[in-house]
Amino acid sequence: MNYAGMNAGSLTFTASLVVVALGGPSVLDTFQVLQLSAYSSLALGVVGLAFVWGILGILSLGHAAFFGIGAYAYAILSIAQGESTFAVAAAILAPSVLAVCLGYFLFYGRVGDVYLSVITLCVSLILFSFMNSTADVSYTLLSVPLGGFNGISAVPPLNWPGFVGDFLTPEATFSLCFLLLAAVYLALQFLRGTRLGRIMASVRENERRCELLGYDPRWLKLVGFVISAAIAGLAGALFTANTGYVGPTVFDLGQSSQFILWAIAGGMGTLSGAIIASFMLQFLASFIGTSQLFNTSLVFGTVIIFFVYALPNGIVPSLQGLLRKLSRLARRQRRRPEVIGDSIKSTP
Amino acid sequence: MTAMIETVGLTCRFGGVVAVDNVSLKIEEGELRCLIGPNGAGKTSLFKCLSGQVQPSGGRVLMKGREISRFHPHEIARMGMAIKMQVPSVFNGLSVHENVWLAAARLHRGKALEAIVDETLSAVGFRSAEAREKRADELSHAHRQWIELAMLAACKPAIALLDEPAAGMTQDEMLRTVELIKTINRSTTILVVEHDLEFISLLARKVTVLHQGKIFVEDTMSNISNNAAVREIYLGKQWRMAQ
Numbered sequence: 001m002n003y004a005g006m007n008a009g010s011l012t013f014t015a016s017l018v019v020v021a022l023g024g025p026s027v028l029d030t031f032q033v034l035q036l037s038a039y040s041s042l043a044l045g046v047v048g049l050a051f052v053w054g055i056l057g058i059l060s061l062g063h064a065a066f067f068g069i070g071a072y073a074y075a076i077l078s079i080a081q082g083e084s085t086f087a088v089a090a091a092i093l094a095p096s097v098l099a100v101c102l103g104y105f106l107f108y109g110r111v112g113d114v115y116l117s118v119i120t121l122c123v124s125l126i127l128f129s130f131m132n133s134t135a136d137v138s139y140t141l142l143s144v145p146l147g148g149f150n151g152i153s154a155v156p157p158l159n160w161p162g163f164v165g166d167f168l169t170p171e172a173t174f175s176l177c178f179l180l181l182a183a184v185y186l187a188l189q190f191l192r193g194t195r196l197g198r199i200m201a202s203v204r205e206n207e208r209r210c211e212l213l214g215y216d217p218r219w220l221k222l223v224g225f226v227i228s229a230a231i232a233g234l235a236g237a238l239f240t241a242n243t244g245y246v247g248p249t250v251f252d253l254g255q256s257s258q259f260i261l262w263a264i265a266g267g268m269g270t271l272s273g274a275i276i277a278s279f280m281l282q283f284l285a286s287f288i289g290t291s292q293l294f295n296t297s298l299v300f301g302t303v304i305i306f307f308v309y310a311l312p313n314g315i316v317p318s319l320q321g322l323l324r325k326l327s328r329l330a331r332r333q334r335r336r337p338e339v340i341g342d343s344i345k346s347t348p
Numbered sequence: 349m350t351a352m353i354e355t356v357g358l359t360c361r362f363g364g365v366v367a368v369d370n371v372s373l374k375i376e377e378g379e380l381r382c383l384i385g386p387n388g389a390g391k392t393s394l395f396k397c398l399s400g401q402v403q404p405s406g407g408r409v410l411m412k413g414r415e416i417s418r419f420h421p422h423e424i425a426r427m428g429m430a431i432k433m434q435v436p437s438v439f440n441g442l443s444v445h446e447n448v449w450l451a452a453a454r455l456h457r458g459k460a461l462e463a464i465v466d467e468t469l470s471a472v473g474f475r476s477a478e479a480r481e482k483r484a485d486e487l488s489h490a491h492r493q494w495i496e497l498a499m500l501a502a503c504k505p506a507i508a509l510l511d512e513p514a515a516g517m518t519q520d521e522m523l524r525t526v527e528l529i530k531t532i533n534r535s536t537t538i539l540v541v542e543h544d545l546e547f548i549s550l551l552a553r554k555v556t557v558l559h560q561g562k563i564f565v566e567d568t569m570s571n572i573s574n575n576a577a578v579r580e581i582y583l584g585k586q587w588r589m590a591q
């Protein structure tokens with residue numbers, strides 16, 4: 001059982017994302033295009049978390065902090081400059097810098113797993129209450145008012161790099177978002193199969209053993225943490241570019257726990273699972289939201305309990321397990337007469 | 349000649365317990381030293397100090413003449429120390445192959461890497477692809493110990509610390525482990541802790557007895573087993589039963 005690296009499954013998944021990216025705009029209406037673009041940017045956010053949690057075993061409960069900083073960085077810079085290229089770059093860079101500082105303190109200070117989760121969550125909540133209290137017009141960054149709980153609206157969409165005012169159409173943005181999702185997914189999947197990625201997985205399995213083999217887990221965790229923050233920042237930028245709005249709720253508990261829920265539902269250690277789960281659960285949320293039948297939080301509470309109890313491995317690994325069982329069953333049926341005489345060996 | 353490992357007045361305290369008490373030990377290059385002592389004598393604690401997992405409360409550890417007492421475990425490992433822990437410490441969720449691959453990957457690349465993995469796995473009896481694809485947590489205790497030994501061998505260490513490498517093994521498995529250790533010793537200095545006296549006499553080397561954190565005596569196995577004081581503290585009951 002090995003999800004790591006480039007295999008048929010990951011290539012197929014990448015290919016399907018590319019097909020959606022290129023074919024989507026011609027079959028979907030504008031509303032669906034806009035909706036799916038926004039979904040895809042949140043899906044991008046969760047891949048980073050699925051990577052750092054599923055591969056390195058770091059449970060960052062404040063993943064939304066990086067997402068939110070990316071979102072705000074994009075909003076402020078794209079308004080201030082009227083151009084989105086630098087804004088996107090800054091949205092990747094700013095959370096990465098925070099991740100380096102925070103990660104250095106967390107990993108090199110040997111902060112325990114639980115404290116790490118709590119501290120990352122606190123960072124996110126501090127940003128939440130800070131942004132909430134910037135309603136006064138005196139709070140500006142690059143002369144863009146932060147807007148407090150009202151957030152920043154009328155954020156311009158992406159434009160072609162270097163061409164001020166030459167905005168991407170919603171269809172082009174849609175394709176770009178899905179292509180970026182595919183690219184990031186493929187890059188992470190590739191990383192998992194490399195030497196570095198395999199060593200990173202060993203940190204999750206047994207940090208002490210990893211260390212005794214001569215690898216420095218602190219450094220490996222820092223690298224992974226920064227990668228996930230950079231991806232979250234990009235995701236935040238795309239989300240804001242798609243919705244034209246950013247508010248303090250990007251930092252709130254709901255946002256962080258949503259990422260966690262998607263990663264759990266998708267299955268620990270799979271990146272494609274987190275992406276699939278994020279789309280499924282976002283559709284579910286919007287369906288419940290529009291139909292007004294149930295309280296959304298109640299449904300998601302139930303969903304998380306369902307996954308923890310009924311499908312602890314998550315969607316994708318459970319399906320893979322089922323397929324494997326079926327194929328083994330089919331093979332056994334075909335070979336039954338020979339199997340009976342099979343001897344049991346005691347040597348490994 | 350500088351010793352491979354030398355401790356000078358090494359002390360390790362856990363609260364009020366003095367697990368290692370002013371131990372001065374010298375292991376020469378190429379040696380295969382056995383360390384014995386009753387439960388709680390401080391053998392494992394000594395190993396943890398040597399490998400950097402626990403900071404000594406006092407004294408010094410020198411490796412090839414260089415002070416390593418304040419080094420991180422990964423730095424000590426990079427200097428050429430490898431350890432097999434008392435409680436098997438392997439990557440439970442990963443395959444047997446991946447475990448050994450990870451051990452060898454720090455020093456080797458490409459074809460050489462695969463060759464080392466293949467060689468070390470074959471040495472501990474994991475020859476078939478099927479056996480190598482098993483997850484480490486599916487294996488028996490004895491086999492996990494062998495995987496840990498294979499990981500250790502794959503690092504090509506200058507010095508190996510083995511904490512009870514034959515614990516819980518059958519006679520056959522124990523004999524095989526003795527052979528493995530002798531093979532590793534051809535290129536590696538070894539310090540081995542074991543309770544099984546038959547195992548120690550098969551290795552037949554210089555033995556250090558640790559008692560209540562202190563070095564009690566250092567001698568050959570045959571002298572040790574005739575030493576009345578050692579019998580008293582450690583061999584006593586077991587020894588009389590073996591007679």
Ligand SMILES: Nc1ncnc2c1ncn2[C@@H]1O[C@H](COP(=O)(O)OP(=O)(O)OP(=O)(O)O)[C@@H](O)[C@H]1O
Pocket residue numbers: 362363365366367385386387388389390391392393394434
């Ligand atoms: N982390 C710890 N905290 C507190 N006390 C400890 C710790 N580790 C070991 N000790 C104590 O130090 C003493 C030495 O323990 P150690 O494990 O080194 O003995 P040992 O010789 O390896 O014994 P055994 O043969 O049972 O493995 C014991 O009294 C033990 O209780």
Ligand SMILES: [Mg+2]
Pocket residue numbers: 391392393434511
């Ligand atoms: Mg011990």
